Structure formats: structure tokens, C-alpha cells
Amino acid sequence: MTVLFYIAGAVAVIATGMVITRRKAIHALLYLVVSFLALALVFYVLGAPFVAALEVIVYAGAIMVLFLFALMLIDAGRAEEARERDWMRPRAWIVPSVLSAALLAEVVYLLARGGVPGRTAAGAAAAGGAAGVGGAAGEAAAQVKAVGIALFGPYLLGVELASILLLAGLVAAHHLTVDLDSEDGETAGAADSGAPGRTRQKGGRP
Amino acid sequence: MPDTAWHIIEVVVMLLLPLLMAGGLTVVERRLLGQLQDRYGPNRVGVMGEMQVLADAVKLLGKEDWIPPFADRPVFVAAPAIILMSVLASFAVIPLTSGFAVADLNVGLLFFLAMSSLGVYSVALAGWSSRSKYPLLGGLRAAAQLLGYEVFMGMSLLGVVMMAGSFDLSTIVEGQRGLWYVGPQFVGFVVFFIAGLAETRRTPFDLPEAESELVAGYHAEYSAMKFGIFYVGEYLGITLVSALMTVLFFGGWLGPILPGWTWFLLKTSILILVVIVVRAALPRVRYDQLMSFGWKVMLPLTLINLLVTAAVILAT
Amino acid sequence: MVSPTIDLVIEFALMLAIGAAMAILFLFISHLLAPKSKNPNKDQPYECGVVPESDARAPMNVHYYLVAVLFVLFDLEAVFIYPWAISLRELGTSALVEMFVFIVILLVGYFYAWKKGVFEWE
Numbered sequence: 001m002t003v004l005f006y007i008a009g010a011v012a013v014i015a016t017g018m019v020i021t022r023r024k025a026i027h028a029l030l031y032l033v034v035s036f037l038a039l040a041l042v043f044y045v046l047g048a049p050f051v052a053a054l055e056v057i058v059y060a061g062a063i064m065v066l067f068l069f070a071l072m073l074i075d076a077g078r079a080e081e082a083r084e085r086d087w088m089r090p091r092a093w094i095v096p097s098v099l100s101a102a103l104l105a106e107v108v109y110l111l112a113r114g115g116v117p118g119r120t121a122a123g124a125a126a127a128g129g130a131a132g133v134g135g136a137a138g139e140a141a142a143q144v145k146a147v148g149i150a151l152f153g154p155y156l157l158g159v160e161l162a163s164i165l166l167l168a169g170l171v172a173a174h175h176l177t178v179d180l181d182s183e184d185g186e187t188a189g190a191a192d193s194g195a196p197g198r199t200r201q202k203g204g205r206p
Numbered sequence: 207m208p209d210t211a212w213h214i215i216e217v218v219v220m221l222l223l224p225l226l227m228a229g230g231l232t233v234v235e236r237r238l239l240g241q242l243q244d245r246y247g248p249n250r251v252g253v254m255g256e257m258q259v260l261a262d263a264v265k266l267l268g269k270e271d272w273i274p275p276f277a278d279r280p281v282f283v284a285a286p287a288i289i290l291m292s293v294l295a296s297f298a299v300i301p302l303t304s305g306f307a308v309a310d311l312n313v314g315l316l317f318f319l320a321m322s323s324l325g326v327y328s329v330a331l332a333g334w335s336s337r338s339k340y341p342l343l344g345g346l347r348a349a350a351q352l353l354g355y356e357v358f359m360g361m362s363l364l365g366v367v368m369m370a371g372s373f374d375l376s377t378i379v380e381g382q383r384g385l386w387y388v389g390p391q392f393v394g395f396v397v398f399f400i401a402g403l404a405e406t407r408r409t410p411f412d413l414p415e416a417e418s419e420l421v422a423g424y425h426a427e428y429s430a431m432k433f434g435i436f437y438v439g440e441y442l443g444i445t446l447v448s449a450l451m452t453v454l455f456f457g458g459w460l461g462p463i464l465p466g467w468t469w470f471l472l473k474t475s476i477l478i479l480v481v482i483v484v485r486a487a488l489p490r491v492r493y494d495q496l497m498s499f500g501w502k503v504m505l506p507l508t509l510i511n512l513l514v515t516a517a518v519i520l521a522t
Numbered sequence: 523m524v525s526p527t528i529d530l531v532i533e534f535a536l537m538l539a540i541g542a543a544m545a546i547l548f549l550f551i552s553h554l555l556a557p558k559s560k561n562p563n564k565d566q567p568y569e570c571g572v573v574p575e576s577d578a579r580a581p582m583n584v585h586y587y588l589v590a591v592l593f594v595l596f597d598l599e600a601v602f603i604y605p606w607a608i609s610l611r612e613l614g615t616s617a618l619v620e621m622f623v624f625i626v627i628l629l630v631g632y633f634y635a636w637k638k639g640v641f642e643w644e
Contacts, residue, residue: 004531026281026334033327040320045531053316054601057360061323062597065353068327069590072334072346144313144373148609151602152617159602159620163627166595170631173591174638177584217537225544267552275565287545294541298534308537309530316604323597338567350586353593360600364607371611373604426568431552435545494643497589501641505596505632509625512603516610516618 005045012038023084025071029064036060050144220308224297224449227478228441233258235441235482242486269430274336277427281335286428286435289328293442296321300449301376303459303466314375315367318450319360322405325443326352329407332436333424344423347493351404351411354500358508359401365394365515366454379458388455390518393511395455397504402447404500406440409485411496448477588640599628 015035022028036059044052087093151159233248237255240247249255273282299314301307311317326349333345367373369390370381381387388395404411420426425436452458452473459466491499606613606621635641 024278026278026331030281030284030327030331033324041531049311049313050316050605053313053320056320057316057323058597058601061320061326062594065323065326065330065349066587066590066594068330069349069587072330073584073587144605145609145612148605148607149612151605152609152613152620156620160624160627162602163599163624166598167627167631169595170592170628170635173588173595174635174640177588177591213533214536217533217540221537221540221544267548268555268557269552270556270558271549271552272564274567276567287542290545291538291541295534295538298537309534311530336567340568346583346586350589353589357593357596357600360597361603364603367604367607368610371608373608430556431548434548497643498641501592502636509629512607513618513622513625516607516621519610520615520618 005042008038008041008045011035012042021088023081023088025084026068029067029071032067033060033064036064048143050147216306216308219306220297220300220302221294223302224294224442224445225438227445227474228438229259229263230256231441231444231478232262232437235485238479238482239486242483263434266431266434271430271432274338274427276337278335278337281331282427283432285328285332285335286432286439288331289325289439290435290442292321292324292328293439293446296446297449299375300446300453301379301458302470304376304379306467307376310374310376312372312374315363315373315378315454319356319363322359323356325405326356328439329424332428336424336427338427340420341424341426344420344426347420348407348424351407351496354497355401355404355411355504358397358500358504359405361508361512362394362397362401363454364512365391368515368519375453375458379453379460382457382460386455386457391455391511391515393507394515395451397508397511398451398454400504402451403481403484404496406443406447408440408444408481410488410491412490444478444481445474448474448481451477585643592635592640596628599625 012035015031015038018031019028019035022031036055040052040055040060043049043055233256236258237247237249247255248258251257251261273279296318298308299311299317301310307314309317329348329352330345333341333343333348336342336345366378366387369387370378372378372381378387403409425433428436449470452470456473456477457469458473459470461469461472602624603621606617610617
């Protein structure tokens with residue numbers, strides 16, 4: 001259990017490091033997907049299979065695909081790479097990394113001292129998972145139900161608000177793309193009756 | 207330790223079985239399509255052409271494995287690997303018979319959805335990394351199509367989830383002892399079948415690789431074994447969707463007299479044949495029809511099915 | 523006996539490893555067997571024999587991006603429905619009304635997008 005956790009954690013950290021240092025945006029994105037998959041495994045090993053599945057479905061499978069589309073849409077090629085290379089100069093990253101290293105040192109110190117409140121509980125849970133073989137599966141199944149009961153019980157308002165948020169996203173997405181669509185600053189009204197700006201599109205012609 | 211041995215047997219069976227079925231399918235499909243179109247199909251190698259698989263494999267192995275110099279090398283190589291891995295991984299949660307699954311996850315169905323959502327990367331990246339116009343268009347089309355149909359593919363299965371009260375595939379099969387879910391969840395089945403065809407990019411939804419307009423679509427620049435992986439990946443996808451339909455709607459391994467796994471294989475094979483016959487029977491749809499059909503017909507239908515199923519379950 | 527969680531992960535990893543090993547083996551065999559040849563014409567993108575005019579890295583139709591955004595939105599909707607579906611029996615009738623409200627709010631946006639022609643593809 002612990003070994004798997006640390007392997008997955010290490011993969012996540014390394015992959016995230018690669019995300020920062022890649023020059024091509026698509027390569028960075030692929031590493032980010034790997035990082036999310038590793039994170040999902042971490043969740044699974046910690047005994048939260050539902051969260052693990054959602055991590056893959058929502059982050060790796062949906063939001064990253066959106067990023068991929070955006071990258072394919074604005075693919076800038078060489079110029080982009082040159083700019084990334086520029087950002088890789090020590091002058092650009094040395095101060096942020098020193099600051100982050102200080103934070104990391106604090107975290108490592110706390111972990112080594114055993115002073116993090118959650119750590120003992122997590123350790124106990126891990127030990128319980130390793131020992132209580134029979135109960136684990138049923139417990140996890142009940143966990144998903146518990147999520148549902150909590151969401152549609154005390155947190156109902158949050159769920160309905162999320163729905164309104166999604167609605168806003170839907171409307172915003174439409175307006176965002178319509179304005180891009182009709183190139184030369186046509187008003188959104190033109191989109192209703194087959195905007196002329198749309199006919200010169202590259203893809204999707206039947 | 208017999209326990210370990212048993213696990214290894216499970217792994218090997220669940221790997222080899224789908225691969226063998228997918229390999230066999232490449233010939234079965236061509237033979238069957240030939241018969242349906244009143245011609246022979248491949249019938250030269252072996253007694254009835256069944257050794258064509260081997261001939262094809264040897265041929266693919268003997269071709270130059272060419273990576274275009276203008277392509278993005280690492281991504282170009284990763285794209286076929288992603289599709290093979292994501293489909294093979296999904297087979298891990300399919301229960302072949304009672305207690306026989308590589309990973310009997312309690313969120314098995316969500317696992318399948320998660321893996322199939324990763325399949326989008328394969329086609330989009332294959333198209334993008336080829337740095338060539340036809341593959342790019344094919345990849346974009348494929349990605350948009352997969353996204354559009356994935357939305358309600360997940361939701362079409364929720365009727366089954368509600369009836370069984372579980373995401374666990376074995377529990378879902380056990381829940382069908384009295385009545386197969388294809389009866390009460392007929393709408394869900396039809397929607398999932400159509401979404402499954404679109405997800406595996408089968409006719410009538412094979413626009414991403416429409417040879418008459420896009421050459422071979424997103425894998426036009428692929429050759430030799432990398433093309434072979436895409437090819438096998440497509441048939442693995444069909445096998446997976448058929449196996450999943452068997453589990454979710456046709457009672458999985460349940461059946462009289464014969465052992466469970468024979469029932470499972472029988473039902474899966476019949477569904478695969480249906481998929482092939484659909485290819486012979488239907489023409490390719492237009493891309494705008496495909497997209498608007500998904501959003502305008504299937505999505506509302508799925509939501510209505512969802513609410514009606516919930517109401518019926520609560521009423522009884 | 524080890525815990526079932528570990529068991530699952532290891533079995534699963536084994537499956538992926540064997541799958542990957544087979545794929546790599548095939549690619550390796552093909553690498554050994556296959557001929558290699560060089561030809562300047564081969565180093566061009568395939569465009570049915572026509573000499574390629576421009577780079578394939580051209581901007582694409584923004585409609586594809588819109589589809590991706592819609593997908594994310596409805597995927598998130600589905601994520602809320604999953605736990606609802608599985609705990610429906612425990613939640614009872616009130617949950618049905620709650621989900622109805624949830625879906626109706628989204629349907630407002632859905633019909634708005636429909637009217638605006640988002641689902642039309644030229």
C-alpha cells in the first residue's frame with residue numbers, strides 16, 4: 001500500500017516537473033495528463049475509488065481535452081518554442097524556485113517530525129486498509145452512496161448553484177466563440193442567420 | 207501459491223481473449239461483408255480464408271516502420287500506444303464469469319468511462335502529430351465526434367446503475383437474474399449502442415477515416431505495425447463495447463445449462479456480428495447530421511430516460 | 523494474503539505491462555524485419571500526390587473548440603448525476619425533484635444554445 005502510494009506520488013511529481021520544463025505545449029500537456037493519472041492512483045490507494053474515477057473522467061478526460069483543443073486551435077509553432085526557451089533562462093526561474101524550495105523544506109521538516117495532524121490519521125487508515133481485508137470493498141461502495149446522499153442532502157443548494165454556474169458557462173462559451181467566428185468584428189446578431197464569416201472555415205465541411 | 211497463479215491466469219485470459227477476438231474479427235468482418243454484398247471476401251489463405259489474419263500480420267511486420275520526418279516524433283509514437291492501452295485496460299473490469307475478472311472494481315463502470323475518455327487523445331494527437339492536412343482534419347473530426355457522443359454514453363448507462371444500485375459490473379450482472387436490463391432499459395440500450403458505434407468510429411459514424419474524402423483520416427501517415435495497432439485497436443474497441451453491452455443489458459454470464467463463460471462469449475459474439483451487419487446495411491452519415499443528431503436527439507432522449515427510470519424505480 | 527486494493531492495482535499493472543510488452547515486441551520484430559529506404563518524395567506529407575502547398579499547422583474552425591467546451595459542461599453535469607443515480611433508493615422522491623430542477627436549469631442553457639445554432643454544423 002505505502003509503496004504504491006509513494007511510486008504514484010513520485011510519478012505525479014516528476015510528471016509535473018516535466019510539464020514546467022517542456023518547450024512544446026502539447027508535450028507539457030501530455031505530462032500533465034500523466035500527472036493526473038498518477039494522482040488518481042494516489043486517491044485510489046488512499047481508499048477513494050470514486051474520487052479517483054472522477055479525477056480521470058473530469059480532469060484527464062475532459063478539461064485536458066479542452067486544453068488540447070485550445071492548443072491545436074492557436075498552434076503557434078516555432079515562435080512559441082522560442083518564447084518558452086526564453087522563459088527557461090535561469091534569470092526567469094531562479095527566484096521562484098528558491099522560494100518554492102523554502103516551502104518544500106518546511107513541508108519535509110514537518111513530515112519528518114511527524115507533526116502534521118493528518119499524518120497519523122492517514123497512517124492509521126492505511127494500516128486499517130491493509131488489515132481489514134473483507135470490509136474494504138463494501139466500505140468503498142458505501143462511500144459513493146455517501147457522496148450522493150451528502151450532495152443531495154445538506155449540500156443540495158451547492159449542487160443547484162453548480163447547475164446555474166454550468167448554465168452561465170454554456171452561454172459564455174457560445175458568445176466567446178461566436179465573436180471569434182465572425183472575424184471582422186461583426187455583431188453577435190449576425191451569427192443567427194449563418195454568418196458570412198463562418199463559411200471560410202477550414203474543417204468540418206461535409 | 208495457487209492464488210497468485212489464478213490471478214496470472216485471469217490476466218493472461220483477459221489479455222489474449224480480446225486480442226484473439228479482435229484479430230479474428232478482422233477476417234470475420236471482411237468475410238461477412240463479402241457475403242452480405244454477394245462477393246467472396248478473403249478466401250484464399252487457409253480453408254475458408256481464416257488464416258488471413260496471419261498473412262496480414264506477417265505483411266504488416268515486413269513493412270517499413272516509417273516515422274515522417276515532419277512529424278512530432280514522441281507524440282506520433284505515443285498516439286497508437288494510448289488507444290491500445292486504454293482499450294486493453296478497460297477489459298480489466300469486464301467479468302467473464304462469476305468472480306472471473308482481472309480487477310473487480312466497485313467503480314468498474316466509471317473506470318470504463320474514464321478509460322474511454324482517454325481514447326480521445328489517441329485520435330486527436332495522431333492527427334496533430336502527423337503534421338499533415340488529412341490526418342489533422344480526421345483527428346479533429348474524430349475528437350469532436352468522440353466528445354459529442356461520450357456525453358450521453360455515460361448518462362445512458364445510469365438507468366442500469368439506478369436499477370442495480372451499483373457501479374460494480376458483477377453486481378449489475380447479478381441484478382439481472384430475473385430480467386435482462388435490455389427490457390426495462392431499452393432506450394438506454396439503443397442510445398448506448400449508437401454511442402458505442404460512434405465511439406469505435408464504426409459505420410455509419412466512420413467519418414474520421416472516411417476514405418473517399420480524408421484518405422485514411424487521422425492515421426493516414428501511419429505505416430506498418432503502428433497502423434496495425436490502430437487497426438487492432440478499432441476491433442478491440444468493438445469487442446469491448448459488445449462485451450460491455452452483454453454485461454450491462456444482456457445478463458453477462460447468466461444462462462441455463464452451459465457454463466457462464468460460454469454464455470458470455472456467445473452473447474458478445476452475437477452483438478459483434480450485429481455491429482458488422484450494421485456496417486453492411488447503413489451508409490455513412492454526413493458530419494453535420496452526426497453532430498446535431500448527437501446533441502439534439504440523443505442527449506434529450508438520455509435525460510428523459512434518466513428521469514423516467516428514476517420515477518419508475520421510486521414508484522415501485 | 524495482501525489487501526484487495528493492492529491486489530487489484532498489481533494485477534492491473536501486470537495486465538498493462540504484458541500488453542505494453544507485446545506491443546513493443548511487435549514493433550521490435552517489425553524493426554528487425556522491415557526494409558528501409560530513402561527517397562526525397564517520401565519525406566513529404568501525403569496529399570494524394572499533389573505537392574503540398576502550405577504547412578498543416580493552420581488555424582482550425584473554432585466550432586471544434588465550442589464542442590469541447592460543451593463536452594466539459596455536460597460531463598460535469600454527468601458527474602453530479604453519477605452519485606445521485608447510485609444513491610437514488612436511499613434518497614427517495616425528493617431527490618427526483620431535486621434532479622429535475624438541476625436538469626431543467628441546464629436545459630435552459632441547452633435550448634439557448636440550440637436556438638443560437640451551436641448544434642448546427644455547416
